[in-house]
Amino acid sequence: METLPKYFLSVLVVLCLFSCEDESERKKRALDNFHYGMQHYQGTEESINAFARAVELDPTHAESWRELSIPFLKRGMPHLWKPYIDKAVELDPITWQGYRGYNYLWFYRDYKSAIADFDATDTLTPNFTDAPQGHSVDYWRGIAYLGLKDYDNCIAYFDKHIQKETEETGEDWVEHEAFLYRGIAHFEKNKSKTYLDNTPSRFQLALNDFNTILKYNTDFADAKYYKALTLFEESKMLQQRLQVENKTQSNNHRVKLMKEQLQQNLIEASQTINEAIENFQNGYSVRRPYVETIRQLYLEDFLVLQAKITSQI
Numbered sequence: 001m002e003t004l005p006k007y008f009l010s011v012l013v014v015l016c017l018f019s020c021e022d023e024s025e026r027k028k029r030a031l032d033n034f035h036y037g038m039q040h041y042q043g044t045e046e047s048i049n050a051f052a053r054a055v056e057l058d059p060t061h062a063e064s065w066r067e068l069s070i071p072f073l074k075r076g077m078p079h080l081w082k083p084y085i086d087k088a089v090e091l092d093p094i095t096w097q098g099y100r101g102y103n104y105l106w107f108y109r110d111y112k113s114a115i116a117d118f119d120a121t122d123t124l125t126p127n128f129t130d131a132p133q134g135h136s137v138d139y140w141r142g143i144a145y146l147g148l149k150d151y152d153n154c155i156a157y158f159d160k161h162i163q164k165e166t167e168e169t170g171e172d173w174v175e176h177e178a179f180l181y182r183g184i185a186h187f188e189k190n191k192s193k194t195y196l197d198n199t200p201s202r203f204q205l206a207l208n209d210f211n212t213i214l215k216y217n218t219d220f221a222d223a224k225y226y227k228a229l230t231l232f233e234e235s236k237m238l239q240q241r242l243q244v245e246n247k248t249q250s251n252n253h254r255v256k257l258m259k260e261q262l263q264q265n266l267i268e269a270s271q272t273i274n275e276a277i278e279n280f281q282n283g284y285s286v287r288r289p290y291v292e293t294i295r296q297l298y299l300e301d302f303l304v305l306q307a308k309i310t311s312q313i
Contacts, residue, residue, distance in 0.1 A: 030058030034067070043071035055087075062091035066099070073107055074290055097121050098132030102140060106291050111144040118144070129164065136161050139178060146181050147294055151189040158182035176213045177286060180223055183209030184295060187230050203234050219284040222297055224276035225305065231269035232309050238262040239312075269309045277302045 030053075037050030048071060054064040069084035085103065088096045101117025104110040118137040121130045129136050138161035145154035158178055165174045186206035210227040213220055238258055245255050279285070280302055286293045 026057045027061075030054045030061055030064065033057065034061065034064050037064075037067060043074065047071075060091060062088045062096060065091065066096055073103055076107075078108065093120070094124050097124065098130050098137055098140075101137075102133045105140060105144055105147075106288065109147060111147040114144045115141055135175065136164070138164070139175065142178070142185075143181060143294055146185055149188070151185040154185040155182055155189070158185070171212070172216050176217050176220060176223070179209040179213045180220075180226070180286075181294070183207075183213075183223075183230075184226060187226065187233070191233055202237075203230050206230050217284075219279045219282070221276045221280035221285040221302075222295075224272050224279060225297055225302060228269045228273035228276060228309065229305055231265045231272065232305065232312075235262055235265040235269065235312065238265065266309060266313050270306075270313060273302060273306045273309055277306065 033050045033054040037047045037054065040047040040050070048068065051064050051068040054061060055068060058064070065084050066088040069081045069088065072078075072080035072084070081103075085096070085100050089100050097117050098121040101114040101121065104114035104117065118141050121132070121137055129138065131137070132140070138157045142154050142157035142161060145151075145157060158181060162174050162178050162182070165178075183206045186209065187203065190202045190206070207227060207230055210223045210230065213223040214227070217223070238261060242255065242258055242262070245258065277299075280297070280299060285297060
């Protein structure tokens with residue numbers, strides 16, 4: 001009878017070995033399917049089937065789940081995209097949570113969910129600035145807050161991003177869009193102020209950002225459009241101030257200086273928007289594959305602003 005327990009123990013050891021070998025073989029076959037899927041064009045039947053087979057063989061392979069999600073993301077099928085990308089994030093949040101936030105940001109304009117994922121990524125890697133899809137989470141958060149029209153947070157995150165990039169690589173290596181979007185936030189934040197609040201820095205921070213871009217990229221149509229728009233808004237503010245000054249018969253010298261500044265602004269705005277139109281028609285404008293970029297500009301936007309400026313000269 002003593003041999004019977006030994007027999008059952010031997011059987012269990014053999015079954016365990018077979019099970020371990022079987023699991024190892026399944027993982028190997030899953031990787032083979034994953035690599036096969038990567039060799040085919042994204043979204044093809046061969047690719048999707050290969051990734052589906054990979055997660056069937058090895059449900060713990062996060063990158064296969066992520067690859068399986070992409071065709072449905074780009075085809076506008078969130079009910080299929082989300083379960084797959086959520087599984088990838090569950091299995092490997094450090095790698096894929098920021099990427100999911102990027103998808104929320106651009107493909108679904110779900111800014112709050114995007115920010116939640118970027119914040120979570122920061123929590124997971126407290127001593128490291130993650131860069132999903134090649135840009136820091138601070139850069140992406142800046143864009144998300146711009147989408148929410150939360151200009152203070154937008155500016156704060158772009159300040160952080162631009163400072164870090166400038167210290168590490170120099171100002172000329174900072175993404176031009178970082179200055180563009182921060183400049184837009186400064187412009188929008190100050191545009192709503194009353195014309196009586198005519199502090200020197202009202203529009204200057206926005207103009208500083210647009211001029212910084214144009215120092216390194218003289219053909220950037222978007223920067224020129226927003227520079228012209230800022231100068232035009234500043235001109236409208238000066239016109240309102242002049243109306244008040246004329247009614248109160250204030251200092252003639254001050255009125256003269258304001259008129260000169262107004263004319264100078266309008267001339268510069270006109271020159272800038274004319275250049276911007278030429279640059280835009282030559283293709284020097286922000287574009288994204290699959291989706292519109294935030295604050296996407298079209299030729300009509302340039303022409304409308306040009307007409308407004310011309311009417312004031």
